[in-house]
Structure formats: structure tokens, C-alpha cells
Amino acid sequence: MSEFKQTFNSSLGKKLIMALTGLFLCTFLIVHLGGNLLLFKNDNGFGFNVYANFLTHFPPIEVIAYLLYLSILVHAIYALVLTIKNRKARPVRYAEVSSTNAGWSSKNMGLLGSILFLFIVIHMSDFWYNYKYSGKVGFIEYKTNLATDETTAVPYIPTSPNFEKSVTTENNFEIVRVKDLHARVESSFTNLIYVIFYVIAMGTLSFHLKHGFQSAFRTLGWVHRKYTPIVSFIGTWLFAVIIPLGFAAMPVYYYFTR
Amino acid sequence: MENNNMNLTLKVWRQKNADTKGAFVTYKAEGISPDMSFLEMLDVVNEGLIHKGEEPIHFDHDCREGICGMCSLYINGRPHGPKGAITTCQLHMRSFHDGEIIVIEPWRAAAFPVIKDLAVDRSSFDRIQQAGGFVSVNTGVTIDANSIPIPKVIADEAFNSATCIGCGACVAACKNASAMLFVSAKVTQLAMLPQGQPERWSRVQAMVAQMDAEGFGNCTNTGACEAECPKEIKMTNISKMNNDYFSAKLFREEGVHEHASSGE
Numbered sequence: 001m002s003e004f005k006q007t008f009n010s011s012l013g014k015k016l017i018m019a020l021t022g023l024f025l026c027t028f029l030i031v032h033l034g035g036n037l038l039l040f041k042n043d044n045g046f047g048f049n050v051y052a053n054f055l056t057h058f059p060p061i062e063v064i065a066y067l068l069y070l071s072i073l074v075h076a077i078y079a080l081v082l083t084i085k086n087r088k089a090r091p092v093r094y095a096e097v098s099s100t101n102a103g104w105s106s107k108n109m110g111l112l113g114s115i116l117f118l119f120i121v122i123h124m125s126d127f128w129y130n131y132k133y134s135g136k137v138g139f140i141e142y143k144t145n146l147a148t149d150e151t152t153a154v155p156y157i158p159t160s161p162n163f164e165k166s167v168t169t170e171n172n173f174e175i176v177r178v179k180d181l182h183a184r185v186e187s188s189f190t191n192l193i194y195v196i197f198y199v200i201a202m203g204t205l206s207f208h209l210k211h212g213f214q215s216a217f218r219t220l221g222w223v224h225r226k227y228t229p230i231v232s233f234i235g236t237w238l239f240a241v242i243i244p245l246g247f248a249a250m251p252v253y254y255y256f257t258r
Numbered sequence: 259m260e261n262n263n264m265n266l267t268l269k270v271w272r273q274k275n276a277d278t279k280g281a282f283v284t285y286k287a288e289g290i291s292p293d294m295s296f297l298e299m300l301d302v303v304n305e306g307l308i309h310k311g312e313e314p315i316h317f318d319h320d321c322r323e324g325i326c327g328m329c330s331l332y333i334n335g336r337p338h339g340p341k342g343a344i345t346t347c348q349l350h351m352r353s354f355h356d357g358e359i360i361v362i363e364p365w366r367a368a369a370f371p372v373i374k375d376l377a378v379d380r381s382s383f384d385r386i387q388q389a390g391g392f393v394s395v396n397t398g399v400t401i402d403a404n405s406i407p408i409p410k411v412i413a414d415e416a417f418n419s420a421t422c423i424g425c426g427a428c429v430a431a432c433k434n435a436s437a438m439l440f441v442s443a444k445v446t447q448l449a450m451l452p453q454g455q456p457e458r459w460s461r462v463q464a465m466v467a468q469m470d471a472e473g474f475g476n477c478t479n480t481g482a483c484e485a486e487c488p489k490e491i492k493m494t495n496i497s498k499m500n501n502d503y504f505s506a507k508l509f510r511e512e513g514v515h516e517h518a519s520s521g522e
Contacts, residue, residue: 014476223497
């Protein structure tokens, strides 16, 4: 075991951990964006609320979720450890430093990451914590007429404190009762300050991933004349453009339509 | 004849030794010919200082033709000055303009302690090299030059990595004072060639371990090293070395029967 310990304590080993946790978080973003596209569905949050219930009650996803929280912490802690080491490697700073030799985002990953960490804390305390623990998220009942496929939604007050979800069918009506996270999203995304904060955070994400995604591949040693341009393309267009834009579009859409 | 000579203001880092604190001292460099090299300009300034009975500015230099890797100097925020792909000794004063203020600093890294003024101790690079940056060969008759076939592309790329002169500009340019470009060039030039194979996996581990022990920073792939390297060593060397390092540490077998014997 000591050989592994030595490997992961080396400078390259620590960078390997940064790269692997970073890429894992990148894959999560794809899934998170995909699921949240349900917010654009004009169904009073029916699809989104059922999806949120599924995410929090399906055991394999719960395991991955805890792996995810761990990755965020490890990524942040290792970043801190590496940054401290890097500062120590240059005890006397230069009086003058040219800014032409490297991209801005590559030199400011710590700042970008800190903003993102703050965002994640606020984001999780607003949605994840309230959904799971605070009891501030109420319930909603969706009644679908199976003949006409029309759905109506009314607030629902559960009779038992342990109630999570129910699906019943009676008289050609399907009744789904579930926690109304969508209402919370709606109230957050109609708050201008919140919307601005989200858009700034997604801009930060864009710059962080513009450097981070392709840098992780370099750290892992996966450079190749044929594949590196593809990695750079995905890092730029998918992770630094499409994904941040997709996430930023949600609060903006809600702000202007509600 | 037209006189294009320049008058410059130099802000030079003066430091007595590694244990004392340094500071910038301003000097005038007057009547400097644009055809002088940067080091010749400093020679002129030093002549003046010696005449005045002052201590001349200490700086490293040797071949003055860009191949030895001895000269350094962090000029106006860039290692080896404002031009790309050259060392300080190849930098000419025509790259500056009359009246310019030039800030001259030593390489700044914990692993490169200042000896005096602008001269730094780069023996940490020597120790990294000594840890494994070589090929062990038996002496004997000279082997025929082309007895080991090497593809042209590989030979060229290994040669490109081998052009590293170990000046330390990569460390100086890196915001983390990381030595990864230097170490990776030294590892990769040998890892690509058949002659380097017997020691390939032990070499990369030993050299990285020594690099870490010397107190260099960690690579964040900013690319500043590649942009400032006077020999244009590519950052792909770093990834190649990482690949070899992780292979060596995680997947290569060393002594199959020693530890993995079955039974107990």
C-alpha cells in the first residue's frame, strides 16, 4: 500500500486526482443539464418534480451522488494543497510579469474554482438541502385525465409526515402526488439578484472548463496528434459554451416568462 | 554616420547573497548601440560601475551564442526578454527603444536560490539529471552508427526534446515555478529512443521524485513554459512524461516473483 501512497502523494499523483475528480464532475454536468431541460417543459413542473423524486430515491443514483459530493470536496481540497505548494515554490514574487504567455483562465483556475465552490454551496443549500431536509418544499398533486391527457395541478398536504410520493389511478384519472421542487425553482428564478448570480456563476464555469477539461487530459498523459484536437473541441464547445449556456438559460427563461 | 545610440534606465535586482533581502537599484545605461547584445549592454554598465568603484552587477553567462543555457535574466516580465525562441545573450538592444525603462530580475523560484544579484543556483536541475537523465552503456568497441533502426519522425522528435539547454526559463515563466517542461524534455528524449528503453520506467520515477524533492511547483498546463522556452520545447513532452510516470507507478511490473508470490 505504501507504494500507492507515495504515488498519490507525488506532485503528479496529486494532479492525477485533480484531473480524475474534475472529469467526473464534468460528466455529471451533462446528466444534470439533460435532466434539468425538463424545466423548459410547460407542464407546471410535473416532469421535473417526478425526475427530482427519482434522483433522490433511486439507490444507485444516491451512491453516485455521494461520490459526487466527495469529488467536489477532494477537488477543492487538493486545489488548495497544490496552490499552497505552488506559492511556496516562488517565495519572492516578480515585480513585473508579462501576461502574454498564457491564457487568462489557465492562470486563474483558483479564483474561478473558488467562485464555483461558493455557487455550489448556495445552490445545494437552496435546492438539495431544502428538498431533502428542511421541510420547506411543499407537495403538489397532478391529476391527469387519461382520456383527454389533460393535467391539472393543485397543492397537496400529506396526511403522514413520512409521505414522499404516490401514484394512484381512479375513475380514468391518474393522480401523482410529489414534492413540488419546481415551485422553489420558480420562486428563485424570478428573483433578479438570484438570476444575475446564476448567470455569473455559469460564466465562471465556462472559463473554468475551457482550461480544465483539456488540461485534465494533458495531466493524465492523454495527448495524441489525432485525438487532442477532438478533446479541445469538446472542451471548448460542449463544456465552455453549450453546457454553461444551457444552465444559464434556465433562470433567464424563468425570469422573463413568469 | 547616423548615431542611433540609446539612453536607457535599468531597474536591476541587487542582492548580496541568498540570506539577505534584495532590492531594485536604478542605473542609467547611456550611449548604448542598438547592435549590442543585452549582455554587452550590461558589460558597459558594469564598466561604469567598476570605474566608480562600485560592485558590478552579477549575472550568469558563458557561450553568448545561445547554446550553453547559462544566461538567464527576467526582463520586463519575461524570461530571456521580449523576443521568442532566443536566450538573453541573443537578445539585441534594437529590441528596445530610446528612453525605455528595463526591469531586470533573477529567475525566481525556491529551487533556484539567488547566489548574487541576477545569478541563481540552478544545481537542482543537475541533481534531477543525475537522478536518471542518462543512458547507461557498456564501454567497448564503437557500434556501427545505423545498427539500430529508428524512424525519422521519432528521431526528429527525440532530437527536438534533446535541444533543451536547461536554462530554467520554463521554471521562471511558470506561475507555479514548476520544472515540468525541463524534466519532461529530459525524460522524453530518452523514452522515445530504443537506447533509452532499459531504464525508461525507473528513470521517470527517479527524476520526478528528485523534482519534487527540490521544491518545484506543480504543473497547471498554462503553457507559459512552452511560450517562453528559447528552444521551443513542446508541452506535449509533459503529457508524455505523465503517461510514462503513471504507467510506471500503476501498471508496470517490477519483480514479478518478489512480492506477488502465491500461496500464503
